[in-house]
Amino acid sequence: MRYKITFQPMGKTVEVEEGTTVIEAAKIIGVTIDSPCAGRGRCGKCRVIDQTGKGLNPITDQEKKLLSPQLLARGFRLSCLARVIGDCEIFIPAASQLETGKILTSGLIPLGTGEIKLSPAVRKRFVRVERQTLQTQTSDLTSLKIALKASGEKVSELKAGLDVLRRLPVILRDADFEVTAVMRGDELIGVEVGNTENRLYGLALDIGTTTVVGSLVNLITGGEVAVSSEMNPQAVYGGDVVSRLTYAIEREEGLDALNEKVVGVINKIVDELIILSGVDRESIYDVTVVGNSAMHHLFLKIPPHHLAVLPYVPAVSDPVDAPARKLGIKVNEMANVHYLPNVAGFVGADAVGVILATGLGRRKGLTLAIDIGTNGEVVLSNGERVMACSTAAGPAFEGANITRGMRAAPGAIESFRIKENGEIDIKVIGNNTPVGICGSGIFDIVAELLRIGVVDSSGRMRRREELEGKLPEALIERIVEDETHGLSFKVARNEEEQILITQGDIRQVQLAKGAIRAGIEVIMKEMGVKADDLDEVLMAGAFGSYLHKESALRIGIIPPVPKDKIRFIGNAAMVGAKMALISSDMREEARRIARSVQYVPLATNPEFQTYFMEGMLFGASEI
Amino acid sequence: MRYKITFQPMGKTVEVEEGTTVIEAAKIIGVTIDSPCAGRGRCGKCRVIDQTGKGLNPITDQEKKLLSPQLLARGFRLSCLARVIGDCEIFIPAASQLETGKILTSGLIPLGTGEIKLSPAVRKRFVRVERQTLQTQTSDLTSLKIALKASGEKVSELKAGLDVLRRLPVILRDADFEVTAVMRGDELIGVEVGNTENRLYGLALDIGTTTVVGSLVNLITGGEVAVSSEMNPQAVYGGDVVSRLTYAIEREEGLDALNEKVVGVINKIVDELIILSGVDRESIYDVTVVGNSAMHHLFLKIPPHHLAVLPYVPAVSDPVDAPARKLGIKVNEMANVHYLPNVAGFVGADAVGVILATGLGRRKGLTLAIDIGTNGEVVLSNGERVMACSTAAGPAFEGANITRGMRAAPGAIESFRIKENGEIDIKVIGNNTPVGICGSGIFDIVAELLRIGVVDSSGRMRRREELEGKLPEALIERIVEDETHGLSFKVARNEEEQILITQGDIRQVQLAKGAIRAGIEVIMKEMGVKADDLDEVLMAGAFGSYLHKESALRIGIIPPVPKDKIRFIGNAAMVGAKMALISSDMREEARRIARSVQYVPLATNPEFQTYFMEGMLFGASEI
Secondary structure, three states: OEEEEEEEOOOEEEEEEOOOEHHHHHHHOOOOEOOOOOOOOOOOOOEEEEOOOOOEOOOOHHHHHHOOHHHHHOOEEEOOOOEEOOOEEEEOOHHHEOOOOOOOOOOOOOOOOOOOOOEOOEEEEEEEOOOOOOOOOOOHHHHHHHHHHHOOOOOOOOEEOHHHHHHHHHHHHHOOOEEEEEEEOOEEEEEEEOOOOOOOEEEEEEEOOOEEEEEEEEOOOOOEEEEEEEEOHHHHHOOOHHHHHHHHHHOOOHHHHHHHHHHHHHHHHHHHHHHHHOOOHHHEEEEEEEEOHHHHHHHHOOOOOOOOOOOOOOOOOOOEEEEHHHHOOOOOOOOEEEEOOOOEOOEOHHHHHHHHHHOOOOOOOOEEEEEEOOEEEEEEEOOOOEEEEEEEOOOHHHOOOOOOEOOOOOOEEEEEEEOOOOOEEEEEHHHOOOOEEOHHHHHHHHHHHHHOOOEOOOOOEOOHHHHOOOOOHHHHOOEEEEOOOEEEEEEEEOOOOEEEEEHHHHHHHHHHHHHHHHHHHHHHHHHOOOHHHOOEEEEEEOOOOOOOHHHHHHHOOOOOOOHHHEEEEEOHHHHHHHHHHHEHHHHHHHHHHHHHOEEOOOOOOHHHHHHHHHHOOOOOOOO | OEEEEEEEOOOEEEEEEOOOEHHHHHHHOOOOEOOOOOOOOOOOOOEEEEOOOOOEOOOOHHHHHHOOHHHHHOOEEEOOOOEEOOOEEEEOOHHHEOOOOOOOOOOOOOOOOOOOOOEOOEEEEEEEOOOOOOOOOOOHHHHHHHHHHHOOOOOOOOEEOHHHHHHHHHHHHHOOOEEEEEEEOOEEEEEEEOOOOOOOEEEEEEEOOOEEEEEEEEOOOOOEEEEEEEEOHHHHHOOOHHHHHHHHHHOOOHHHHHHHHHHHHHHHHHHHHHHHHOOOHHHEEEEEEEEOHHHHHHHHOOOOOOOOOOOOOOOOOOOEEEEHHHHOOOOOOOOEEEEOOOOEOOEOHHHHHHHHHHOOOOOOOOEEEEEEOOEEEEEEEOOOOEEEEEEEOOOHHHOOOOOOEOOOOOOEEEEEEEOOOOOEEEEEHHHOOOOEEOHHHHHHHHHHHHHHOOEOOOOOEOOHHHHOOOOOHHHHOOEEEEOOOEEEEEEEEOOOOEEEEEHHHHHHHHHHHHHHHHHHHHHHHHHOOOHHHOOEEEEEEOOOOOOOHHHHHHHOOOOOOOHHHEEEEEOHHHHHHHHHHHEHHHHHHHHHHHHHOEEOOOOOOHHHHHHHHHHOOOOOOOO
16 A cells, blocks of 8 residues: 655655655655664654654554653654554654754844854764774773774863763664764763764753743754743742842752752753754753853852842852753753853843843943843943943833733733824734733833823823823723722733733832833943943843833833934843853853953942932823 | 870870860870861861770760761760860870871882872862952852962862852851862862861772772872771672673673672771771762772773673773762762773773882883782783783682681781691781681692692692601691591691681682783793793782792792792782872873783683693692
8 A cells, every 4th residue: 555645844745655664755755864873763863743643653662762751742753663554744853854054043143243153062973983803902982082083083182971981882882883972072971873963952041030941052053943931930939039049048948949940940941942843852962051140049059148148249150060960950961051150249141141142342332231131130331341230120021020911922912002093002922812911012001101191200100080181082991990900001901801001010110110220320320421422222131022112211211312222132141141052162252251341239339229219210291 | 173184196194174175185295186177166077086985075966966976986086075074095096186297108109110299189278268348249269269379279270060169158158268178180179167288088999809908098198097908799799700790791780789789898998997097088089999890890880791702892991080979989079089091801900000009111121910819910011011911810819719718817827837847837917816818828828738748739639648658747637538628738726626728729729820820921922031031020919918939939820930039019909009099190100001001812812721721730849
């Protein structure tokens, strides 16, 4: 019998004999599925996805051994073991195709000062090792080193740890002496069966107080393969860093509990990235991390007692390298985790990531960069000096502590406009039914309510009676009040309910923007500059892609500057983490940045409180 | 009330007021007991031994926390917490006294080619760290590095692992910012409270097939502090390396079981060394190991499958460095274990240790060295080329597989002579009642029985009737026969029983010496030299210190050479391990040796079998 097999995403169909393996069928349409063990069912890497759940032989025992239950549940099969027994449709993930060598740096460096040379910390080399004889009598490691040397590797200093040595004799013979060596610096960290040179991945992590984001990057091409984010589950111990540090310090098992939460969510993100991409866990050989100083201590499980009290001393500001296994991160067990350096106090590796991604300090002119998160970092550079501070903004702009707030995900209102006739124009991520409001939507809503006078310059929401005759009736009717929410404004509604913004939400926004604005004022004063001197204002953060410059200016989170001086740069801290992931030079640059940035402490600055009080106020409305 | 306190080993007595601490009392007689925490009962290092169990206050809770139950059972106390409440006698272990800086290399390098410069892999530096302020804002690690730099350490590349970072904030403040940094290369591996610069110890291990020896070395002075040995409990899985490798390969948990045995006995030896010396476990920061290739794989838990079959390929011949913690060795958890390099086949790090200790390859003339153990290593050097082979001698010369064999310990007959009048002259270790026979005694007994004709040149023991009239009656009466032992010779007796050497024991000796002699013949032939060409014959092994050259020559374990060419050099492999422990240069030298030595395989050498058959024979008797 012959059956039809359709391959996606190519959309090509071919007819094959019953019993043909998927890998053979793919060859007919000209797609080479990468199979390091040469189709012997040993390496578990030639993964494809069975789209319809029919037309293939039952899952073999070997596949059950090599694929996790989660992957099997998602339809993953090994193409050398899956055989056609009926019409079927197969999806080939990019990770299973032999790469074409295309460099995919799009979106990686929005403001880079030049091309980044790919120079990941881990490299691979495929070699054929000569079998030993009684005459040669070389050890397994020496034989491998001889083959590596012949292929051009410098091996005289190459060292192998116990884990690799314990596996080497078996792998070498399993692979018929054809293996891929995985190296980091002068250390042999892995030996894989067959040629796996094009399977080398890294994980970049941005551990935010409220949101944790992971990006899986192909270290051969530099391209991002998949991205995934989750709320930071440490939030159950407090929404801000201070309450979490307090928990860690005051409870006996506090640090362990907070550490488990963040490690757990990172492993969840890794699982998601694996399922999204088809990349196997063992091919993830490197990890870089950014996050503020508190996240740093909690993730690395370093007692944060002295970070929480004056003079706010972190245990370490140098970059930290530690085995992924030791940190509990479930990627290749020999992977290293590189936490980018901290500056001082709460100005952590996330700020360093922003500076790295934006090239601040190497850019001419006076540039202000703010990274809007639960801790808001403010960086000011005049091209020579770079100053930074950290403000406790709270999570309002990440959608937390806001009645209907949510992160930038499908269903989130990310843009909000009030037309002259009083009609409302909203954009919802994924064009879905609105279910909540993300950061950029919160910006817009507050800005628009300020513009039309529903909110006054003190942040007070006006009642219907105060606005009678001044606004279209349709707008006035949106102002409501009930016991649960107090005074509120109806932003939108879905089939079931109203989506409100409340007086309380406005106060959260005031606190957040007030803190960041005060940080900006302090730091500008420290450098002796004024808003008019600013050449550029860069706004970073994970608040959706539709942030309107007018809204940012209206709510006053940044000083008044011409609109064309403002740029939104997305999650720049994460971009910094990715740059450090694909380039060892960028790790060095990050280290240089952390040492050269001047830290501006706010906690003991008497002017900060004054600026903060002023910063919470809004400008006058237009109407 | 005033009481007398006597200090040992000084033998000095002083009278003090009731309640005086031992550390204060010692000061009066001019002995400064080292107390890094300045007598605050925090560091647990000012250990003394209560010799009489009376005259001191009851053990305090803090002592129970800082001293193990084993140490407490042995009378250990902390001199800053132990107070005089009656007459007492106190022993101060060397480890608790402030060192005088004397270099104790005696016995360390029997045949070294020069002075060894002390350059251990780990170093310590005491510093006073400046407390941070809001102005300085330096992290704990940076503050420590600044202090280290001021004291002359190169710190720009100094890295700290997660374990140290996790402890640093707490230790720094516990110590009031006065700490000792422990460094290995460019890595910060420890931070200790107070000044502990003179407490730095290393452990040298010789893992023999039959005997495991540990030596505790003071890395500041180079002197040996204590030594301890135990039988290798892997013997329950077979006395020789082949049966152990077979067990490791054929049983699912075989490798784990063998590994557990050797790790267990090493930890037992460490416990003994700690009790013998008073050194605290945490001060042992480095470990070096020698042993044959099979012991190497079993200790490091590397699958030995390919070592056991042709062409006998070890996984690694380079030196292996691994964390002590990972190997389960209970010393400081940041200690490194350095297993010296292997040559090839079964010629392992023990042979490298012998070559290092004897300076073979750098010595002029033709030198033969044999290391008599269960695997007997044979090394031949003409001053330029060095050749080595390994023979399966069996454990006879370590006292195993011999009816009354035992290791060189109190009660062992280590020397045996038959006088002209037939009287027997024996030496027993410790002048104790004889309970068994150690290696040197076995050498002597077999040699003497050969000399007087009780054993013939084929190794057969003669019956009484064959010797009538040729030997004094007293000797003839010592020849006995029973069902259990067969034909035997009464060597000595203690109060309870006879100590016999049996026909079977003689056969074990023949096998052992035949194998080693055959190895010598093969290797001499390979180099194209004869016995007459030999300038020196070095005999190493753990067989007691009374080995007689005549006995070695008589039983023919070595070729016939003039007596003055023979030297006994003790446990040279262990000396090599100690040299590598106190000197990084010697580690490099060991690496050079392992690469340059020419391995001579015996297993497939057809002449080896012939030499072995010949080698088992003895020469003619004198009588």
